[in-house]
Amino acid sequence: MNESDQIRDLLRDGVPPVPSSRSWVQRAQRVQRASTRRRAAGVVVTVAALAAVGVSFVLRSAPSQVATPAPTASATSSVLATSGLVVAESQLIGKPGEAATFCTGIVLQLLPPSCPGVEVRGDFSWESVQYKEASGVRYTDLPYRLVGLLDLSEGERGVFTVTEPVEEASTSAGEPPRNQGALCSDPLRDAEPAKAEDSDQNRLWDGIDSLPVVSVWVSDGRSEFNVVVRGDHESAFKELRKVWGGGLCVVSSDKSTKAERVDALERVRALLPKGQFILANPDSGEDPEDPILEVHVVKLDPWQIDELVAAAGPGVKLRVTEMFTEYVR
């Protein structure tokens, strides 16, 4: 038995028996109804919130005349202290009798777990959350929603003074699915079914990697490749057709290439103060033909975000999302 088959058997044999009592149908219907009502109410709140504080993310291309600053780690310092209330959702970890940590980074899933984060002060007690305890450390499995004042200049990584009652975080709606349809009406133009095997796909990927690619996706779930390239798409199509006989659409675009977005991410990361970076995705956004570099940070001043946008460089769309956002009652 080869290794793949062993893994398949392990996965099949290892799943425990399915629980017998379920009411998924009714719950799905009930939650949907409640969610629809909440969304209807939320539209009003969101419009008011955006008007009051501005959106919590930035989406813009750096203007072409802006010079890219040299990436220096000390270019910015994190001295941010919010004057208004901010809100964030994350897990809490800490020892009884000591200040809890509100995680602002990856939670290491050891027992007990640990994470980098801001020190929690103010109106917080472990009695207000469902926690577990291991080796003298308390931690929440679920994320909690905390509201308060953030001062990143205080303590090792900052202090978050909680001012409102702690709540369990709401269920995320997730990101909207991308529209990843076929880019052309004739993906089988010049196709050769004999050259559409897995080994041919590997050669196709090698070919794609050699091109200035903006983005790539598969539109039929199997073998219909859609490639957006900078420059001459016909030449790119001919090159890829030499090795790939399956579905293929190639179009040209003047949007940023994946390589440019990855380079931009390096520059942006170099500018971020220590402890600010959480996650990044160079292929984000709803439109696969115009991908966005998304960088998720703890909390920045507007001028710091401006620096990041400039550092990303011309043509690269940067979306900076923050863990702590302005709180609107």
Added chain:
Amino acid sequence: MTDPGFEAFVSARGDDLWRSAWLLTGDSEKAEDLVQTALTKTFKKYRGSDREFEGYVRTTMYRTYCSWWRRKWRGEVPTEVLPDVAEDRGQSEVSIDLARALAALPTNQRAVLVLRYYEDRSTAEAAELLGLAEGTVKAYSSRALETLRKSRHLREEKS
């Protein structure tokens, strides 16, 4: 009024969805939450075609799993020291060992592994479903296998 077709779909396919969800989460309750969330998000889109709808539910389930774990800042750092996992009553030792071994995988690698080796999806299908580049799926799959290969929890199970 619940669509009887939707009810029949859940009755017929719910167990299979739960099994995939368990492999993703390693925990019975979380698996149920994940299936429930996917069904809640997709419930209104049921149009009578079980096959098409199941694809939609599964896509939603996997993407919800990835976004859940991302939102909770969990699981992006694999570690040599494996975490303890919730041990459901009635779980076999194989299940517990498997859950512990899977817990060492970062979210995306775990999703790729389940899609490729439990659901027998092709690399391209997994890429499409997760919204990742195919090369990335291949890399995740390879890294996930490498991690499981080294897992002390699975050494005895595989031999």
